Amino acid sequence: MSETRVHFYQVGSFAVGNRLLSADERTVQSDRRRTNSIDSGHRACQGCGEALGARYALDAAMRVTSGQLVAVNATGCLEVFSTPFPETSWQIPWLHSLFGNAPAVATGVAAALRVKGRDQVRVVGQAGDGGTVDIGFGTLSGMFERNDDVLFVCYDNEGYMNTGVQRSAATPPTARTATTDAVGPEPGNAFGQGKDVPRIAMAHGIPYVATATVADLHDLERKVERAMSFHGARYLHVFVPCPLGWGAASSETIHVARLAKETGIFPVYEAEYGEVTGVTKIRRQAPVTEYLRLQRRYAHLFGHPGRPDVVARLQAMADANIARYGLLATEEDE
Amino acid sequence: MDRPFAITLDVGTSRANHTGSWRIERPVYVDRLPPCNDACPAGENIQGWLYHAESGDYEAAWRTLVQENPLPAVMGRVCFHPCETACNRVQVDEAVGINAVERFLGDTAIERGWSLPAPGPDTGHTVLVVGAGPAGLSAAYHLRRLGHAVRLVDSSPRLGGMLRYGIPAYRLPRTVLDAEIDRIVALGVQVATEHPVLDIEAEQRAWGADAVFLAVGAQLGKRVHIPAGDSTKVVDAVSFLHQVADDDPPLLGRRVVVYGGGDTAMDAARTARRLGATDAVIVYRRNRDKMPAHPEEVEQALGEGVTVRWLSTVERFEGGRLVLERMRLTPDGLPEPTGEYDELDADALVLALGQDTDLSLLEGAGAVTVSNGVVEVGHQMMTTQPGIFAGGDVAPSERTATVAVGHGKHAARGIDAYLRAETPARPERHALASFDRLNTWYYADAPRTRRPELELVRRQTNFEEVVRGLTEDNALFEARRCLSCGNCFECDNCFGVCPDNAVIKLGPGERYAFNYDFCKGCGICARECPCGAIEMVPERI
Incomplete structure (x- = not known):
């Protein structure tokens, strides 16, 4: 049969795999030979977005580096649920030291490998948003400033989840946590500037900064691959819903992440040397209420009488993201 | 005991921890019935x-x-x-x-x-199929595949029934029809054309057939009494289309009026246009919403210059002039006369008011029940007389070629079960793959x-x-636009989205399996399955 070029493949590149695509156009995750960097039997909650995000990012990095990879992990859910002594879920070289020093340890590992002349071995540092945005922030900024050869990945679930869902500097306004009760005239977490670490990372002028979600695997894997093509400090911020802490159904993890992107709440983009170079456009725009209603941490905003005024402020934040990054598709993008 | 200081256990894999015990619901792969299959x-x-x-x-x-x-x-x-x-x-x-x-x-x-799949091993049974339209052809094919000898008889010179003599060539080229019929006949169907059957039981005996499938169709155009002058030309659409198919079209003149609103009326009007009529007008007693013809057919007819007089009935036809009575619809959607009249010049009137069956061949077969002009059939198309089956337009149903093909298949399976003296098996039907199950x-x-x-x-x-x-x-x-509703098409989503690596990919064509030792039952796989082929079922605890 003659070869015919067809530009349409049923699920195109939205699904994880696609039997109609050639193997190199499918994701790492669709491959039976993927590393499974984090193995079965880990104790993450049902539907954990972070377990998923970590496997996605590390398996992609393992493929790009042909398995020449060391991961350094901060304290946090990811470390706790994967390594209760004497078990480990890690199927890659993996180190854990403290909550606040993962970027510094990663720097050290990179330096040691350089001294030993093993430049082909690459280093990934990883932490949750607590270890990145709050506790590890000083060492992270130092790692950026020195431009150490580390890809640092933050799995952002917007709070300290394994210690009982406390607020972090990545917790969004109005969200209820154990330390931000949904009471009073301004219920939940306060409105403020928060800490937008991807933009802070960009301000360091490092080679590569990107955001991604667990809902768009092709995008996430491409960004890991892109990040590994640079040397120097790189930063990847992955949005990973937490069913427990957010009060969402465990089955909704990916759907919630998708809505965060489709509403404009979480802008997905990438930047090189401090300049935005690419934006993942919104495909089916949705109002923020669709995202908020799936999560009990926002339940106080709805019902009777509800807080339509507060919802409007959150919508305004999403709209500001859409405007800042140009998240809406234009005719030219079609 | 060469472990480091203060270490008492070896490092082990987390696979020792069977997180499947957390589960209260388990995912299972299912196949659901896609709505297209359900509707066919x-x-x-x-x-x-x-x-x-x-x-x-x-x-x-x-x-x-x-x-x-x-x-x-x-x-x-x-x-x-x-x-x-x-x-x-x-x-x-x-x-x-x-x-x-x-x-x-x-x-x-x-x-x-x-070529079609080869016939099954010979069973020694013979089945007589009367009528070589879509129902008869389909039955002949399926009977041959089941290994029965088939005698296919038809009163016309060529096989195809209404496919040949009712459907105009601009919708179904004869080369295509011939090719597909020849392929069925090549399976070893014994054919007799120009062979009208007058008595079904005598015919069955003559062929030594163990069972009969009756599919003679509805060949008689319905007539209504319309007062008409001597010189006027009134024909029925079935005969008209049959004559055209025989390359012997009647001369209808330039202004042809077709009375009726079904697909046959559309076919007749469009055929008249092709034969040279400058005006082909359809007269129909209700409006377009109520018209039984399929919208595509109506659209194509109008596109070819066929016009329609809606809400009209033919009162009388004389001297090249047709008198139409205007109708109006009652709130129930029924047409009622208004007492107002229109005139329309016409050279010929074609009646397309539905078709009747000619079941005179059943007169000898006393046990076959006929009501309202159609043969009563039970499960798998058997009539009230054991061994005689019926399908297509002679059985009660929507009269389309596709329904007839389905009847032929069901009848073949029914006949097979009858000849083997088995109770026909009803295949298990999956639950419908409805739209709300798709992602x-x-x-x-x-x-x-x-x-x-x-x-x-x-x-x-x-x-x-x-x-x-x-x-x-x-x-x-x-x-590739198919959504594969309710049936896995191996997109790898479940394999990719499981946070616990509890989905096993079995390889191309083999789909997937769950590793219930580690599946925590979060339900992401079911939620993110595009086609709804995973179901969460409560775990027995």
């Missing part, structure tokens, strides 16, 4: 054959198709595709062009000379590919086929 009167596994067409394996697709229906090139032209009406993709953009892909497969099969995010956006139509001027004057086929590119594109 011929019982085709549409999703099944589209799956093969998607990968460009047209032969496998065609082979899956002909498991149920031996006439894909014919059906790809004349079927009114209830599958597309039922298609879930309607709610995303437009229905998948199933009918167009079916035609592409049928045409490709003819072009490449693929449409994952499907690429793609509007439907249209089949090109012959330019208007050309199709008004000749019998060339109006609707052309898809190119291979378009057919492939169209097939």
Whole structure:
């Protein structure tokens, strides 16, 4: 049969795999030979977005580096649920030291490998948003400033989840946590500037900064691959819903992440040397209420009488993201 | 004991921790019935054959198709595709062009000379099939596959029944029809044409047949009394179309009026246009919403310059002039006379008011029950007389070629069970794959590919086929628009989205399995399955 070029493949590149695509156009995750960097039997909650995000990012990095990879992990859910002594879920070289020093340890590992002349071995540092945005922030900024050869990945679930869902500097306004009760005239977490670490990372002028979600695997894997093509400090911020802490159904993890992107709440983009170079456009725009209603941490905003005024402020934040990054598709993008 | 200081245990894998014990619901893979399959009167596994067409394996697709229906090139032209009406993709953009892909497969099969599956091992039984229309042909095919000898008789000189003598050539070219009929006959069907059957039981004895399938169709055009002058020409649409098919068209003149609102009326009017009528007018007693003709047919007829007098009945016809009475619709949608009249010049009047069956051949078969002009049939098409089965237009149903093909298949299976003295098995029916079970995010956006139509001027004057086929590119594109509702198409989503690596990918064509030792029952796989082929069921605790 003659070869015919067809530009349409049923699920195109939205699904994880696609039997109609050639193997190199499918994701790492669709491959039976993927590393499974984090193995079965880990104790993450049902539907954990972070377990998923970590496997996605590390398996992609393992493929790009042909398995020449060391991961350094901060304290946090990811470390706790994967390594209760004497078990480990890690199927890659993996180190854990403290909550606040993962970027510094990663720097050290990179330096040691350089001294030993093993430049082909690459280093990934990883932490949750607590270890990145709050506790590890000083060492992270130092790692950026020195431009150490580390890809640092933050799995952002917007709070300290394994210690009982406390607020972090990545917790969004109005969200209820154990330390931000949904009471009073301004219920939940306060409105403020928060800490937008991807933009802070960009301000360091490092080679590569990107955001991604667990809902768009092709995008996430491409960004890991892109990040590994640079040397120097790189930063990847992955949005990973937490069913427990957010009060969402465990089955909704990916759907919630998708809505965060489709509403404009979480802008997905990438930047090189401090300049935005690419934006993942919104495909089916949705109002923020669709995202908020799936999560009990926002339940106080709805019902009777509800807080339509507060919802409007959150919508305004999403709209500001859409405007800042140009998240809406234009005719030219079609 | 050479462990480091203060370390008492070796490092072990987390696989020791069987997190499957956390689960209160377990995911299971299911196959659901796609709405297209559910709607197909011929019982085709549409999703099944589209799956093969998607990968460009047209032969496998065609082979899956002909498991149920031996006439894909014919059906790809004349079927009114209830599958597309039922298609879930309607709610995303437009229905998948199933009918167009079916035609592409049928045409490709003819072009490449693929043959039907070989007949089954000889059972020693003989079945008489009376009538070689779509029902009879379908029954003959399925009976041969089941290993029964088939005698196929028809009163006309050629096989095909209404496919040949009712459907005009611009909708179904005769070369296509002949090719698909020849393929069935080549399975070893013994054929007798120009063989009218007058007494079914005598005929059965004459052939030594163990069972009979009666599929003589509805060949008699219904007549109504219309006062008409001597010189006026009034014909019925069935005879008119039959004569055209015999290359012996009657002379109707320039102004032809067709009375009726069904597909036969459309066929008659469009045929009249092609024979040179400058005015082809359809007179119909209700409005367009109530018209029984399929909208596509109406659209094509209007596009060819056929006009319609809505809400009118024919009162009388004399001296080249037709008197029409205007009607109005009651709130119940029934037409009622207004007492106002219009006139219309006409050279001929064609009556297309429905068709009746000629069941005089059953007079000897006393046990066959006939009511309202059709034969009563039970499960798997057996009449009230054991051993005599009936289908197609003689059985109560919607009278379409596709329904007839389905009847032929069911009757063949019923006859087979009867001859083996078995109770016919009812295959298990899966639950419907409804739209709300799909996760449409994952499907690429793609509007439907249209089949090109012959330019208007050309199709008004000749019998060339109006609707052309898809190119291979378009057919492939169209097939790939299928959402595969309710049936896994191996997109790897479940394998990719499991946070616990508890989905095992079994390889191409083998789908997946769950590793229940580690599946925590979060339900992401079921939520993110595009086609709804995973179900969460409560765990027995």
